[in-house]
Amino acid sequence: xxxxxxxxxxxxxxxxxxxxxxxxxxxxLFLYAPIAVxxxxxxxxxxxxxxxxxxxxxxYGELLRDQSVLDAFETSMIVGVTATxxxxxxxxxAALALSRHRFRGQTVADSxxxxxxxxxxxxxxxxxxxxxxxxxxxxxxxxxxIAHVAFTISFVTIVVRARLSGMDRSLEEAAxxxxxxxxxxxxxxxxxxxxxGVMAGALLxxxxxFDDFVITFFVSGVGSxxxxxxxxxxxxxxxxxxxxxxxxVILLVTVVLIFGGSKIFMRKEDA
Amino acid sequence: MERTYTRRSxxxxxxxxxxxxxTLSILACQPNTTPQQGGGGGGGSEEKQLNLYNWxxxxxxxxxxxxxxxxxxxxxxxxxSSNEELLAKLQAGGTGYDVIVPSDYMVSIMIKSDxxxxxxxxxxxxxxxxxxxxxxxxxxxxxxxxxxxxxGTTGLLYNRAEIGEIDSWDAAWxxxxxxxxxxxxxxxxxxxxxxxxxxxxxxxxxxxxLAEAEAELKKQKPLLRGYFASTEVRPAVINxxxxxxxxxxxxxxxxxxxxxxxxxIIPKPRATRWTDNxxxxxxxxxPDNAHKFINHILDAEVGAKLSNYTYYSTPNEAAxxxxxxxxxxxxxxxxxxxxxxxxxxxxxxxxxxxxxxRIFTEVKSA
Amino acid sequence: xxxxxxxxSLRLAALLAPVTFWxxxxxxxxxxxxxxxxxxTSGVYGGITLGFNPSNYLKVFDPLYLEIIVRTFVxxxxxxxxxxxxxxxxxxxxxxKGGGWRTALILMVMVPFWTSLLIRAYAWVVILSGNGLANxxxxxxxxxDEPLNLIFTPQAVxxxxxxxxxxxxxxxxxxxxxKFDVRLKEAANDLGANRWQTFWRVTFxxxxxxxxxxxxxxxxxxxxxxxxxxLLGGSQTVFTGNLIRNQFLQARDWAxxxxxSVMLAVLLLGAILFYIRKVGTGKLExx
Numbered sequence: 001x002x003x004x005x006x007x008x009x010x011x012x013x014x015x016x017x018x019x020x021x022x023x024x025x026x027x028x029l030f031l032y033a034p035i036a037v038x039x040x041x042x043x044x045x046x047x048x049x050x051x052x053x054x055x056x057x058x059x060y061g062e063l064l065r066d067q068s069v070l071d072a073f074e075t076s077m078i079v080g081v082t083a084t085x086x087x088x089x090x091x092x093x094a095a096l097a098l099s100r101h102r103f104r105g106q107t108v109a110d111s112x113x114x115x116x117x118x119x120x121x122x123x124x125x126x127x128x129x130x131x132x133x134x135x136x137x138x139x140x141x142x143x144x145x146i147a148h149v150a151f152t153i154s155f156v157t158i159v160v161r162a163r164l165s166g167m168d169r170s171l172e173e174a175a176x177x178x179x180x181x182x183x184x185x186x187x188x189x190x191x192x193x194x195x196x197g198v199m200a201g202a203l204l205x206x207x208x209x210f211d212d213f214v215i216t217f218f219v220s221g222v223g224s225x226x227x228x229x230x231x232x233x234x235x236x237x238x239x240x241x242x243x244x245x246x247x248x249v250i251l252l253v254t255v256v257l258i259f260g261g262s263k264i265f266m267r268k269e270d271a
Numbered sequence: 272m273e274r275t276y277t278r279r280s281x282x283x284x285x286x287x288x289x290x291x292x293x294t295l296s297i298l299a300c301q302p303n304t305t306p307q308q309g310g311g312g313g314g315g316s317e318e319k320q321l322n323l324y325n326w327x328x329x330x331x332x333x334x335x336x337x338x339x340x341x342x343x344x345x346x347x348x349x350x351x352s353s354n355e356e357l358l359a360k361l362q363a364g365g366t367g368y369d370v371i372v373p374s375d376y377m378v379s380i381m382i383k384s385d386x387x388x389x390x391x392x393x394x395x396x397x398x399x400x401x402x403x404x405x406x407x408x409x410x411x412x413x414x415x416x417x418x419x420x421x422x423g424t425t426g427l428l429y430n431r432a433e434i435g436e437i438d439s440w441d442a443a444w445x446x447x448x449x450x451x452x453x454x455x456x457x458x459x460x461x462x463x464x465x466x467x468x469x470x471x472x473x474x475x476x477x478x479x480x481l482a483e484a485e486a487e488l489k490k491q492k493p494l495l496r497g498y499f500a501s502t503e504v505r506p507a508v509i510n511x512x513x514x515x516x517x518x519x520x521x522x523x524x525x526x527x528x529x530x531x532x533x534x535x536i537i538p539k540p541r542a543t544r545w546t547d548n549x550x551x552x553x554x555x556x557x558p559d560n561a562h563k564f565i566n567h568i569l570d571a572e573v574g575a576k577l578s579n580y581t582y583y584s585t586p587n588e589a590a591x592x593x594x595x596x597x598x599x600x601x602x603x604x605x606x607x608x609x610x611x612x613x614x615x616x617x618x619x620x621x622x623x624x625x626x627x628x629r630i631f632t633e634v635k636s637a
Numbered sequence: 638x639x640x641x642x643x644x645x646s647l648r649l650a651a652l653l654a655p656v657t658f659w660x661x662x663x664x665x666x667x668x669x670x671x672x673x674x675x676x677x678t679s680g681v682y683g684g685i686t687l688g689f690n691p692s693n694y695l696k697v698f699d700p701l702y703l704e705i706i707v708r709t710f711v712x713x714x715x716x717x718x719x720x721x722x723x724x725x726x727x728x729x730x731x732x733x734k735g736g737g738w739r740t741a742l743i744l745m746v747m748v749p750f751w752t753s754l755l756i757r758a759y760a761w762v763v764i765l766s767g768n769g770l771a772n773x774x775x776x777x778x779x780x781x782d783e784p785l786n787l788i789f790t791p792q793a794v795x796x797x798x799x800x801x802x803x804x805x806x807x808x809x810x811x812x813x814x815x816k817f818d819v820r821l822k823e824a825a826n827d828l829g830a831n832r833w834q835t836f837w838r839v840t841f842x843x844x845x846x847x848x849x850x851x852x853x854x855x856x857x858x859x860x861x862x863x864x865x866x867x868l869l870g871g872s873q874t875v876f877t878g879n880l881i882r883n884q885f886l887q888a889r890d891w892a893x894x895x896x897x898s899v900m901l902a903v904l905l906l907g908a909i910l911f912y913i914r915k916v917g918t919g920k921l922e923x924x
Contacts, residue, residue: 046529048506048509050506050507050510051506051509051510051529053529068327068348068350126359126363129360129363129364129365130363130364132364133363133364133365134364139365139366139367217351217352217356217360218359218360218363218365220349221365221367222322222347222349222367222368223322223347223349224349225349225350229349229350229351229352230327230350231327232352233326233327233350233351233352234327234328235352235500235502236326236327236329236352236500236501236502237326237327237328237329237502237521237581238328238502238505238522239502240328
């Protein structure tokens, strides 16, 4: 038995289905409206991201020459991928612990997870900086990663828990009955089952990390400027369309990877 | 079958994790940024590295490469987005930077909170290029800790074709421009504008004057589009969404050169002139190189290229002849003495700062 | 709950060790620092003298600040409801109508958020400005004659917050709905339930953990938001996030800023715990 849901156009014959499709389309339109504008302005002939003066591809050339933007992007990617990986692992383990065990101190543990999301960013940033300095940590990419993991773990945990809650355990129990060790059961049964939840958590963690500004500012060191640090610092003189150009490139690559990957994956399933 | 362990084994597990963690922290202590804090003085013993902490796009394309070529010192530039964040980071212990670029009032705050180190003017011979009007400003009367970088004014950018000539702050309070006025999201500038309008000083700490200014701002608020950054006001005035915008001079000059319908004035009776400066924070790893860099900026040609790029005014008299004609044409770029005398420098207000903040918060919440 | 183990075990300890270490060291310790600061006294130029000074907490009860806190919570609440209203149908659509494109569709929800919020906000300004796309479309469709004042209004701020936090609602909902066993729906249908009944009595309850998780993940950061009110609201509304930031930066009053943060954290934590107990299965672990 597999969960059978057909491709998008199937089952959209009735009114509620059509309404749902329309609503979904509108939400995507809402999400992508500013993206369309942003891409358009990457081709602006003047240095404005808000006043259109004409068509030009100069900003893409500028992007290739602007080392500070490229370096910032690279740093953001390194931080994002590393922090997401660590955070997803830790957060998933914590979610498993909290969802599947009843123990003394559970309320405290749960509250602690939520508590880690309620402090305002500036407070987290300043206090982490003071802590790092007092503990003798050198500021740099490592401290940024540490901070990013710290503030994304809870988000991963909460998302994965939503997946775990009320999940059917019969497959896992069957595997164990058949003699699989706990680790084997986890890797070959549990993990594939909760993978969408883990992926959702990882996605959230990466997104939070990639665009974080306040905390990153305080815990970053020399030469470890991330993209948001570079971009927010551009407010004083105006954000240049170079950023729009970079974003357009990122978007393009990502969309190609997503749809290409999906196509390949679906074809593999059919085969 | 599983055996149930006691809390003791949990603590053991945590302890093991703690040991692993401490190892991790010791490893993290390996400086992965620039190494040893140079112990001052001794010429030539510093490594060839300079860590610049600046606003984005505040150096011309050639500024850093020409320095690197001339001296062989590699420059790493990082970015901050406000004076206050810079201060908070320095105060919380964030070090590693050699040159920072704080604004005027922030220099005096930094001096008082002891995060700057004194400059050795012998190492900055190009200081003689700085014009008289820009030396010994109130926030650092003997240029002990700072050297001017760029300067400008804060005034009103407006659509002269639509509304005719204006000349004072009253225009920003004029009900006929309802919904088409914008002020800066900067407490000193905007509260300052109200103080100027009333004829007071931008550095007033008198409670009565401040109360009057607060009332003025509350009167103005319904007429406003909002409080913005200068670079956000600029496009709105250019495309006609706004008729009057409170901006910094650099943005004004950019706007005026893009749209000839626009004009920029330094409003009567008084207005602000601000100065960004270069300073060296305490604990800078390469103070010697820092001095070299500051000296490089103060070179006439470098200074001119800088200002031609940023569109802000230069305090460097020797650089003035090399400024672009398009900029020199604008009367407010180098204001004549009678206008210059109307300009005030923003100074730190000490204890009254919190009162300023409170007033601005109340106005915004109203 | 079924399948739950009771009591401490080595497995539990191993699962909890990493998060305990990381949050313990890099969250709790800094938090204690803030707690200490909140009882300190701020220097005029920043910095803090530690001590026991409860006056910072008393300052929080100033009507000006209380109003800001209340306003923030109200807006955060409205934002959460809006995100749920929009996010649930989207998550539902992706899970049940998405088929093999499900993963691609959920990723496409996130992709816009990998561009800086700043430039997306500037794009919204362009769209919503006097002669921007929104107004032009409205006029073209004949709905309005003159440009409406859309940007730099409280409505624009709410829209901006909805825009920023939608993924925080969609992702947990997706995670919760995705495990849904379609046989349950088919069973309900066989037993004579119509679509609505199936939804309210089978699907929605199962998705509850996702609703709760999503609500929390939207509400909390919304309460700390400070960028959107400035970028899309013309800085004309002050939220708690703006206030706290302001205290640490411009007012250089770290002690008061810390006290505000502690108060905010306590209020939010209380709100979450209350919410979960009320809406969840009555126990925290129900989520």
